[in-house]
Amino acid sequence: MQTLIYFILVPMVYIAFATFFIGTTLRLVKIFREPKHPATLQIYPEKKPQWLWALHDTFLFPSVRRHKPVLWVFLMLFHICLLLLIVGHLELFAEFEIFQIVPHEVFLGQGYVGLIIAISLLYFLFRRFKSPVRDLSVPEDYYLLILLFLIVVFGSEMDWARRWYGYDVMTVEEYREYLMSLLLLQPYLPEAVTESGHSFMLVLHIFFANLFLIFFPFSQSMHSFLSLPMNKLRRG
Amino acid sequence: MDQKTRDDLLNLFQSKLNEAMRFYLETCTRCGVCTEACHVYASMGQAKYIAAYRAEIVRRLYKKYFKGRGKFWPSVGEAKELTEMAVEELFEAAYSCTGCRRCMVYCPFGIDTQMIMSIAKLLLIGANAEPEILTLLADTSVEKGKSIALFKEGFMDGVKRLEAEVVAKWQTEAGRTAIPVDVEGADLLYVALAGAHSIIPAAAIFNAAGENWTLSFFEAVNFGAFVGDPTKTRLILERIVNEAKRLKVKEVCICECGTAFRVMKQLSGKQPFKVSSITEVHTRYLREGRIKVDKSKLSGPITYHDPCQIARNGGVMDEPRYILQHLTDDFREMTREPKYNWCCGGGGGLVALGEETLDFRMKSARVKVDQVKATGAETLTTACENCHTQLSNLNDHYKMGVEVKFLSSMVADALVR
Numbered sequence: 001m002q003t004l005i006y007f008i009l010v011p012m013v014y015i016a017f018a019t020f021f022i023g024t025t026l027r028l029v030k031i032f033r034e035p036k037h038p039a040t041l042q043i044y045p046e047k048k049p050q051w052l053w054a055l056h057d058t059f060l061f062p063s064v065r066r067h068k069p070v071l072w073v074f075l076m077l078f079h080i081c082l083l084l085l086i087v088g089h090l091e092l093f094a095e096f097e098i099f100q101i102v103p104h105e106v107f108l109g110q111g112y113v114g115l116i117i118a119i120s121l122l123y124f125l126f127r128r129f130k131s132p133v134r135d136l137s138v139p140e141d142y143y144l145l146i147l148l149f150l151i152v153v154f155g156s157e158m159d160w161a162r163r164w165y166g167y168d169v170m171t172v173e174e175y176r177e178y179l180m181s182l183l184l185l186q187p188y189l190p191e192a193v194t195e196s197g198h199s200f201m202l203v204l205h206i207f208f209a210n211l212f213l214i215f216f217p218f219s220q221s222m223h224s225f226l227s228l229p230m231n232k233l234r235r236g
Numbered sequence: 237m238d239q240k241t242r243d244d245l246l247n248l249f250q251s252k253l254n255e256a257m258r259f260y261l262e263t264c265t266r267c268g269v270c271t272e273a274c275h276v277y278a279s280m281g282q283a284k285y286i287a288a289y290r291a292e293i294v295r296r297l298y299k300k301y302f303k304g305r306g307k308f309w310p311s312v313g314e315a316k317e318l319t320e321m322a323v324e325e326l327f328e329a330a331y332s333c334t335g336c337r338r339c340m341v342y343c344p345f346g347i348d349t350q351m352i353m354s355i356a357k358l359l360l361i362g363a364n365a366e367p368e369i370l371t372l373l374a375d376t377s378v379e380k381g382k383s384i385a386l387f388k389e390g391f392m393d394g395v396k397r398l399e400a401e402v403v404a405k406w407q408t409e410a411g412r413t414a415i416p417v418d419v420e421g422a423d424l425l426y427v428a429l430a431g432a433h434s435i436i437p438a439a440a441i442f443n444a445a446g447e448n449w450t451l452s453f454f455e456a457v458n459f460g461a462f463v464g465d466p467t468k469t470r471l472i473l474e475r476i477v478n479e480a481k482r483l484k485v486k487e488v489c490i491c492e493c494g495t496a497f498r499v500m501k502q503l504s505g506k507q508p509f510k511v512s513s514i515t516e517v518h519t520r521y522l523r524e525g526r527i528k529v530d531k532s533k534l535s536g537p538i539t540y541h542d543p544c545q546i547a548r549n550g551g552v553m554d555e556p557r558y559i560l561q562h563l564t565d566d567f568r569e570m571t572r573e574p575k576y577n578w579c580c581g582g583g584g585g586l587v588a589l590g591e592e593t594l595d596f597r598m599k600s601a602r603v604k605v606d607q608v609k610a611t612g613a614e615t616l617t618t619a620c621e622n623c624h625t626q627l628s629n630l631n632d633h634y635k636m637g638v639e640v641k642f643l644s645s646m647v648a649d650a651l652v653r
Contacts, residue, residue: 030258031258031259031262032255034254034255034257035254035255036256037254037257037351038505039502039503041256041348041351042551043340043341043346043548043549043575044547044549044550044553044575045551045553045574045575046551057344057346061344063342063343063344064267064269067272067342068268068269071267071269127268131283132283133266133267133268133271135283135286135289136266136286136288136289136292138292138313139312139313139314140312141265141266218303218304220262220263220265220266222262222263223262223265223345226259226262226263226345227263227344227345229259230256230260230263230346230347233256233259233346233348234340234346
């Protein structure tokens, strides 16, 4: 058991990050080195400046807002919370003054960020159970949503326990100790991380997150990098 | 399917994989926002007609043969082998799609389903499963480009016979030809379709505007583009490019044909001439006061159908409305925004296939009929040959009771001194 926990918390994290970074880079390089399409792929009417409208389309999903308003609300919530979670996790490595412009306690969001993202994911999942989205979906779509849900639930539970139930065995300092040791390639597991009552949640959170990172470069999640150039093509 | 055939088809697939195509094949999240975008789905309600579903037919082959996942874990994306069955599915997907790109407006990423369908069409050609007639028509066009001398005399005779009708619409000045052909140094080369309706009104308007123009030997329509054969598309296009260069014209004006306009405008590359649609040219004449039209020549409410390849995909949206302002006081829009206008259901070669696709074309365009009816218009006008044929068929089939007219012929009928 100890070996398994060690494997998930140390070597597998390295494997996952390596796959994520190298895989994503190689795939993007491959795609961007293909020859450009010889003609415009624009949709008219044209609005200038095109790059600004492309940014608008990429980050505000105007077509979803117009045609599927409920989905749009959840999509916006999900993606905004995703950004906040990335910030929150960076703060588990060390203090970043820039993020404290809006003063907050680490982990940010008082537990609600995770809650909102979990609800959004359930909405995305359940809407796939109904036609016509059901007819379009392939296993990948379900796997990714389930995987993300598991990551979020186990991750958030640790946060919720500290925030809402006063469970204070695992502290921010201990996360920082663990994560910085990984970053500095001198892996060290503080006792609270492996031995406390909630460490199984941490292990599962990291396990599923590792799986997600490994799958990322080969999945439709690549839309996070491709959406902007595609929207630019449509804007001309 | 034997290994050799499959390898050949996969090579064709590979030839289509440029940067944009990779974007489109990698990205779809199957979110379903495009569901309501397709007129075929909106009219017939079957999931196989949703844009993302069509694209997935091609994407499954991509996942099988062009992604590592296809070897290690094909089931995760429902990757599919290229079999006879798959070819049938490709046919169904490609030839029920008109390439109108309305779904591209809906997609949060802007995936171009028409472009993905171009893979399907190319694979069908490779598998000898494309609609033969389109290939035959494309070959005829290519052949005509190679041996123009053979066609020249018959063409000239045909044009001569039309001249009287042009003069009947607009009296040309003494000593000027009603339909000039092969004039070196003309300002404008007009590329028409094989058919008097595409030549007579246009010629009358050019003459009325005092344009220094000349008629192309070639018909504008590009059957290579309909059947999805990139080589033939280019050969058919180059006939006109070469003619324009030989005659040293400043402008090439494409008749009312959506595909011809988009191919010429977007695929001809950098050339010493500019490319315009006839609608743009007529708008210019009106703006500059080179022609005058009389509103009293037309009566009743008029609506305009935006041809997909000219409007949403070609950018000509304001011009037809400007012309219509001069033709009527009762113009009625079909949609709030032209880019959301429904496709007529006749594009992508479907109209060219005639009777064969008639039943499907009528069923798949019910939403278009509802849209036209809702305007209460008596005249339905458009600026594309395919759209005109399809809308006329719809008019007969659904007893819409409208008159379907070309915009250019309405301009010609309303010309005044």
